[in-house]
Amino acid sequence: MQVLKVEVVHGLSVDRAVNGNADEWTKNESTLLGAPCTYYTPNDDKRDLLDGFANEHKPYSIAITALIDSPMKLFVQN
Numbered sequence: 001m002q003v004l005k006v007e008v009v010h011g012l013s014v015d016r017a018v019n020g021n022a023d024e025w026t027k028n029e030s031t032l033l034g035a036p037c038t039y040y041t042p043n044d045d046k047r048d049l050l051d052g053f054a055n056e057h058k059p060y061s062i063a064i065t066a067l068i069d070s071p072m073k074l075f076v077q078n
Contacts, residue, residue, distance in 0.1 A: 001066050001067070001069075002066060002067040002068075003033045003034060003035040003065070003066050004035055004065045004066060004067055005035055005038075005064075005065040006032045006033060006035055006036070006037040006038070006062070006063070006064050007037070007039075007040070007063040008032075008037065008038070008039045008040070008061070008062050009060065009062075009063075010039070010040070010041045010060050011042050011045045012025060012040060012041070014061055024042065024043055025040050025041060025042050025043060026040070026041050026042070026043055027039070027040055028041075033064070
């Protein structure tokens with residue numbers, strides 16, 4: 001398995017239409033799992049990493065794009 005791209009969203013809604021314009025959040029780029037990683041947070045977000053475990057905070061959303069090389073058939077179900 002080869003990780004191609006990782007996107008981490010913290011404090012934004014899964015429904016992208018309610019998140020506003022792109023200038024209302026910060027986009028940081030680094031590497032994670034050996035692949036390019038983009039990390040999105042709202043501009044006014046002052047939470048700590050551990051605050052994500054509280055029920056009143058919006059969760060993290062992590063998307064990993066990977067290439068799987070296998071002689072077997074792969075079945076993916078959402």
